[in-house]
Amino acid sequence: MSTVLIIDDEPAIRDALSETLTDLGHTSAAVADGTAALSWLASYHADTVLLDLRMPGLDGMEVLRRIRAMPEPPPVVILTAVPTSTNTIEAMRLGAADHLAKPIGRADLAALLHRLLSSPRAMNAPASQSPDSDEFIGLSPPMREVQKTIGLLADSDTTVLILGETGTGKEVVARAIHRHGKRGGGPFVAVNCAAIPAELLESTLFGHTRGAFTGAVADRTGSFRDADRGTLFLDEIGDMDKAMQAKLLRALQEREITPVGGKPLRVDVRVIAATHQDLSALVRAGQFREDLFYRLGVVPLLVPPLRDRLADIVPLAEHFLAVATRDSDRKRLSADAAGRLVAHDWPGNVRELRNAMERVTALVRKPVVTAADLAFLGQSGLSSGTDWLSGTLPEAVVRLEREMISRALAASGGNRAQAAERLGIRRQLLYDKIARYGLDASENRTEGVREPDSLSQANSNLSN
Numbered sequence: 001m002s003t004v005l006i007i008d009d010e011p012a013i014r015d016a017l018s019e020t021l022t023d024l025g026h027t028s029a030a031v032a033d034g035t036a037a038l039s040w041l042a043s044y045h046a047d048t049v050l051l052d053l054r055m056p057g058l059d060g061m062e063v064l065r066r067i068r069a070m071p072e073p074p075p076v077v078i079l080t081a082v083p084t085s086t087n088t089i090e091a092m093r094l095g096a097a098d099h100l101a102k103p104i105g106r107a108d109l110a111a112l113l114h115r116l117l118s119s120p121r122a123m124n125a126p127a128s129q130s131p132d133s134d135e136f137i138g139l140s141p142p143m144r145e146v147q148k149t150i151g152l153l154a155d156s157d158t159t160v161l162i163l164g165e166t167g168t169g170k171e172v173v174a175r176a177i178h179r180h181g182k183r184g185g186g187p188f189v190a191v192n193c194a195a196i197p198a199e200l201l202e203s204t205l206f207g208h209t210r211g212a213f214t215g216a217v218a219d220r221t222g223s224f225r226d227a228d229r230g231t232l233f234l235d236e237i238g239d240m241d242k243a244m245q246a247k248l249l250r251a252l253q254e255r256e257i258t259p260v261g262g263k264p265l266r267v268d269v270r271v272i273a274a275t276h277q278d279l280s281a282l283v284r285a286g287q288f289r290e291d292l293f294y295r296l297g298v299v300p301l302l303v304p305p306l307r308d309r310l311a312d313i314v315p316l317a318e319h320f321l322a323v324a325t326r327d328s329d330r331k332r333l334s335a336d337a338a339g340r341l342v343a344h345d346w347p348g349n350v351r352e353l354r355n356a357m358e359r360v361t362a363l364v365r366k367p368v369v370t371a372a373d374l375a376f377l378g379q380s381g382l383s384s385g386t387d388w389l390s391g392t393l394p395e396a397v398v399r400l401e402r403e404m405i406s407r408a409l410a411a412s413g414g415n416r417a418q419a420a421e422r423l424g425i426r427r428q429l430l431y432d433k434i435a436r437y438g439l440d441a442s443e444n445r446t447e448g449v450r451e452p453d454s455l456s457q458a459n460s461n462l463s464n
Contacts, residue, residue, distance in 0.1 A: 092151025212261025
């Protein structure tokens with residue numbers, strides 16, 4: 001039996017969490033604000049803390065900082081009804097064990113506590129103030145996982161390899177890691193390895209001395225030294241020449257560079273690389289060094305394509321419209337325009353969406369953008385005749401849910417276990433929804449796979 005401290009200013013939330021914790025076999029204590037929580041922790045022991053983010057007096061971030069400063073702090077989970085990329089990243093960076101959106105279901109709470117209570121305590125880490133603005137738009141589950149990982153990585157110097165399709169926002173993620181970390185006050189230098197000829201890339205990265213080669217009329221510091229005490233972002237690393245790969249590997253291992261025509265120099269740089277290519281396939285084909293692949297990919301971070309984060313499409317579009325019309329009248333999306341955006345496949349991902357909104361801003365004079373103004377998007381991968389945002393909210397959710405399940409089943413070749421994993425839900429829940437929506441009714445369930453969640457029947461939310 002474990003003791004869980006609940007810190008939330010809403011009595012209904014405290015009561016619901018306490019009741020669920022008791023049903024799960026835990027002891028709970030509940031307080032209404034941060035001051036009372038710190039006082040309780042000074043006298044009693046908690047195995048886990050569930051902490052609300054928005055509270056009167058001390059807010060959740062300040063309470064988290066003070067708990068993490070204790071000699072042996074318990075794991076703290078942030079629960080908030082208004083998750084943003086900034087508070088997700090910052091909470092994880094400050095040492096939160098997780099950052100979850102309200103309401104949290106009974107099964108999810110049980111799984112969370114099992115994970116936290118069966119893991120060793122995390123070491124306390126120092127914290128610093130976060131930036132005021134959001135790093136990027138997106139609160140879909142895949143993007144929240146990316147934000148949590150950014151928070152965990154921000155203060156380390158670990159090399160990160162960002163993977164993802166073209167246009168997903170890999171540089172935005174790299175900048176977020178830099179800005180939220182201890183190197184945030186230093187320079188961020190981005191180099192596109194695919195845009196620089198192989199014969200010039202060495203000089204671009206490492207610099208050169210005057211007279212080192214024809215045309216070297218002055219010394220050049222190079223990107224490594226330009227990024228000293230900051231972050232060097234190497235985009236499209238998969239396009240780097242193999243001879244240059246060997247030199248980069250040495251620089252990463254030794255933290256030392258040699259300018260063309262010069263002497264070795266020590267550098268203090270964090271390196272983040274990115275590619276849209278399958279580097280493991282390039283390694284097998286002999287086109288990319290295996291040792292560099294493992295050196296770069298200490299922590300791989302996958303940025304999901306826009307088609308896998310449908311909930312972010314409309315907020316992103318509205319954000320891009322606001323940015324593009326900053327100095328003129330703001331435009332907004334009609335319901336049919338929003339539905340048209342959600343129905344599009346977005347092969348160019350976030351970059352394509354941004355370009356589409358900039359086009360609309362330039363060509364549409366009226367304040368409301370309609371579906372007719374988006375005709376240039378062409379046919380959709382989803383049912384183009386569907387009005388995704390019509391009717392009630394539950395009806396719209398059903399339409400989208402049914403479409404996503406159909407797509408996941410198709411992508412997994414009918415394998416329901418794989419489809420459930422792609423959707424981020426339990427297999428039993430997927431089986432129930434397949435039956436409810438009349439999908440794939442003739443296919444048997446995936447054989448040889450058992451539902452591991454012993455709490456599969458506990459699927460009600462605490463908001464009920």
